[in-house]
Amino acid sequence: MHPKPTPQQLAWQEAELSLFLHFGMNTFTDREWGEGNEDPQLFNPSQLDAAQWVQMAKECGFRYLILTAKHHDGFCLWQTRYTEHSVKNSPWRMGKGDVMREFARACHSAGLKVGFYLSPWDRHERTYGDSPAYNRYFINQLTELLTQYGEVAEVWFDGACGEGPNGRRQEYDWQGYYEVVRKHQPKALIAICGPDIRWVGNEDGYAAETEWSVQDAVPAFHGNVTGKVWWPAECDVSIRPGWFYHQHEDDKVKTLSHLLDIYFKSVGRNSVLLLNVPPDRRGLLPDPDVARLREWRAALNRIFASDLARRRTARASSALRGHEASRALDGSKDTYWVPREMPASLEVDLRKPTTFNIVELKEYIADGQHVEEYSIEALTTAGWQEVKRGTTIGHRKLDRIAPVTATRVRVNLLKARATPLLRAFGLYHAPEVNAG
Ligand code: FUL
Numbered sequence: 316m317h318p319k320p321t322p323q324q325l326a327w328q329e330a331e332l333s334l335f336l337h338f339g340m341n342t343f344t345d346r347e348w349g350e351g352n353e354d355p356q357l358f359n360p361s362q363l364d365a366a367q368w369v370q371m372a373k374e375c376g377f378r379y380l381i382l383t384a385k386h387h388d389g390f391c392l393w394q395t396r397y398t399e400h401s402v403k404n405s406p407w408r409m410g411k412g413d414v415m416r417e418f419a420r421a422c423h424s425a426g427l428k429v430g431f432y433l434s435p436w437d438r439h440e441r442t443y444g445d446s447p448a449y450n451r452y453f454i455n456q457l458t459e460l461l462t463q464y465g466e467v468a469e470v471w472f473d474g475a476c477g478e479g480p481n482g483r484r485q486e487y488d489w490q491g492y493y494e495v496v497r498k499h500q501p502k503a504l505i506a507i508c509g510p511d512i513r514w515v516g517n518e519d520g521y522a523a524e525t526e527w528s529v530q531d532a533v534p535a536f537h538g539n540v541t542g543k544v545w546w547p548a549e550c551d552v553s554i555r556p557g558w559f560y561h562q563h564e565d566d567k568v569k570t571l572s573h574l575l576d577i578y579f580k581s582v583g584r585n586s587v588l589l590l591n592v593p594p595d596r597r598g599l600l601p602d603p604d605v606a607r608l609r610e611w612r613a614a615l616n617r618i619f620a621s622d623l624a625r626r627r628t629a630r631a632s633s634a635l636r637g638h639e640a641s642r643a644l645d646g647s648k649d650t651y652w653v654p655r656e657m658p659a660s661l662e663v664d665l666r667k668p669t670t671f672n673i674v675e676l677k678e679y680i681a682d683g684q685h686v687e688e689y690s691i692e693a694l695t696t697a698g699w700q701e702v703k704r705g706t707t708i709g710h711r712k713l714d715r716i717a718p719v720t721a722t723r724v725r726v727n728l729l730k731a732r733a734t735p736l737l738r739a740f741g742l743y744h745a746p747e748v749n750a751g
Contacts, residue, residue: 316542316543317529317543317682317683317685317732317733318529318543318544318545318683319545319680319681319682319683320528320545320547320680320681321511321545323468323502323503323504323511324504324511324512324545324547325680325681327379327468327469327504327512327547327587328528328547328587328680328710329648329710330378330379330428330587331376331378331582331587331588331710331711332375332376332377332378332379332582332587332588332590333377333378333379333380333381333430333469333549333587333588333589333590334368334372334377334379334380334381334589334590334591334592335381335432335551335553335558335589335590335591335592336368336380336381336382336383336418336591336592336593336594337383337386337553337558337559337560337591337593338382338383338392338414338559338560338593338594338598339358339383339385339386339388339390339392339559340353340355340357340358340386340388340390341386341388341559342360342559342560342593342594342595342596343357343358343359343596344357345561345562346559347557347558347559348386348387348388348438349386349387349388349389349390349438350388350438351387351388351389351400351437351438351439351440352439353388353390355390355399355400355401355402355403355404355405356404356405356406357405358390358402358405358406358407359405359406359407360407360594360596360597360598361596361597361598362597362598362599363407363412363414363417363594363597363598363599364598364599365414365417365418365420365421365422366421367599367600368380368418368421368594368599368600369421369422369425369427370425371592371600371605371608372425372427373425373427374609374612375608375609375611375612376612376615377427377590378427378428379427379428379430379468379469380418380422380427380428380429380430381430381431381432381469381471381589382414382415382418382430382431382432383431383432383434384414384415384431384432384433384460385432385433385434385437385456386432386434387434387436387437387438387475387477388438388439389434389437389438389439389440390439391456392413392414392415393413393414393415393416393459393460393463393464394413394416395456395459396455396459397452397455397456397459398439398440398452400439400440402414415431415460415464416463416464419464419465420465423465423466428466428468428469429464429465429466429467429468429469430467430468430469430470430471430506431460431467431469431470431471432471432472432473433453433456433457433460433470433471433472434473434475435453435472435473435474435475435476435485435487435492435508436473436475436476436477436485437449437453438477440452441480443479443480443483443485444478444479444480444481444483444484444485445479445483445485446485446486446488449479449485450486450487450488450491453487453488453492454488454491454492454495457470457492457495457496458495458499461495461496461499461500461503462499466500466502467500467503468502468503468504469503469504469505469506469512470496470500470503470504470505470506470509471506471507472489472492472505472506472507472508472509473507473508474507474508487508489508489509489535489536490538493505493509493510506549507549508536509536510536510537510544510546511546512546512547512548512549512587513530513546513547513548513549514548514549514551515548515549515550515551515581515586517550518551518552518553519550519552519577520550520551520552520577520580520581520588520590521550521577521580521581521584522548522550522580522581522584522585522586523584524584524705524706524707525706525707526548526584526585526586526707526709527585527684527707527709528545528546528547528548528585528680528684528709528710529543529544529545529546529683529684529732530543530544530545530546531543531544532544533546545683547585547586547587547709547710548585548586548587549586549587549588549589550577550580550581550586550587550588550589551589551591552577552581552588552589552590552591553590553591553592553593554568554569554574554590554591554592554604554607554608555567555568555569555591555593555604557593558591558593559593560593560594560595560596560601562595565601565603566603568603568604568607569607570607571607571610571611571614574590574607574611575611575614575615575618575747575748576751577590578611578615579713579715579748579751580751582711582713583711583712583713583714584712584713585684585707585708585709585710585711585712592604592608614747617745617747618673618743618745618747618748619743621743621744622646622675622741622742622743623665623669623671623741623742623743623744624644624663624665624724624740624741624742625644625645625646625741626641626644626645626646627644627663627664627665627666628641628663628664628666629641629643629644629661629662629663629664629740630661630662630664631652631654631659631660631661631662632654632656632658632659632660632661633654633655633656633659634652634653634654634655635653635654635655638650638651638652638653638736639652640652640661640662643661643737643738643739643740644663644739644740646739648738650738651678651679651736651737651738652736652737653734653735653736653737654728654734654735657728657730657731657734657735658727658728658729658730659727659728659735660725660726660727660728661725661726661737661740662723662724662725663723663724663725663740663742664722664723665721665722665723665724665742666722667722668720668721668722669720669721669722669742669744670718670719670720670744671718671719671721671724671742671743671744672715672716672717672718672719672743672744672745672746672748672750673713673714673715673716673742673743673744673745673748674691674702674703674713674714674716674726674740674741674742675711675712675713675714675739675740675741675742675743676689676705676708676711676712676714676726676737676739676740676741677708677710677711677712677737677738677739678708678709678710678735678736678737678738679736679737679738680709680710682736683733684707684708684709684710684732685731685732685733685734685735685736686707686708686709686728686730686731686735687706687707687729687730687731687732688704688705688706688728688729688730688731689704689705689706689708689726689727689728689729690703690704690705690726690727690729691703691704691705691714691716691724691725691726691727692724692725692727693719693721693723693724693725694721694722694723694724694725695719695720695721696720699725700719702716702717702719703716708737711739714751715748715749715750715751716750717750718744718746724742726740
């Protein structure tokens, strides 16, 4: 049995980009982790406009957005019935505001997906550390967020579990949390400390060269499933050093080349990139970040503007009927080449000497992830040369290589766990991108 993604996991992976929005009490206290005793009066964004966040997300190609509804300090950005530590006791919109509502409405009306981060670790709530009582509190909050804001596509559970009052240790009721999510939003993906999306393991935005969406089951997250499961990786990273907005980091927004490197090492390594862009004290995405995001989008559009292998003549070592070599070069996400025998190869005739420095491969992951090893060869004036040897492909693999000029290019699928389905083989030339 080869695990396959659910329709929701597939849609999320194909969207490739998610926007993380760290916003809350810390924005106003200039901290990364609040202590929980902050005065709600401090929360007072002057021009909060969720439509601006959503507008930018849309313009830059993000399809999922995740807002920190509650961070570790326990301050709630929505009108919750279960604590006084919320927007209700802030001066913002005279205590009648609800950031989650404005956020969810803006996303929904733009056709984008709503997600929220709800920190289990809560440094304000006094029941924290009294496990059953706090778990009830947490489930009540989850229920509000899952039932009052329309469709939710992703619930992001951070694993941080700090000490409660008097050193008490809180045992999180993960199974109970998952049950409420499944009950109220059966289509929502549960990420990180959850069974649907896996944390990549660092906060740099970098996946591994070999990145399998098929993983050994982790009992806590998957019930008692043994054997393999579909558990794809998400790379979370902030556009700035911190997760929250700090004015003194306005000149530390990641450079364009750093953000491009992150893209190639996340989206280009079979992962989803969850890029954090924190709203500032106005409640707007900061100007330097907006400018950088636009530069980044423009650069990505330039880099991938023209696929040099698109609809070129291709020949495969073998192919199933209806799944010929041309199916990997037609730009369609629903068609793919399927070899009859392994190892297999597909050769593209570029017709004239063509220079490229990026190779793109995609598997048809609706059927699972199968390729374990591949190589790319190019016919240059010096004969056939291997320009890349790689391992996994998955949804999308992007290899940055030294520029090569060739008349023919070949992908060899050398090893696979099951019959590979190759959805795309693309070539690009982007002088601004260096070999990775
Ligand atoms: C971490 C948190 O402690 C950080 O503040 C941030 O929210 C990050 C995404 O997850 O575990």
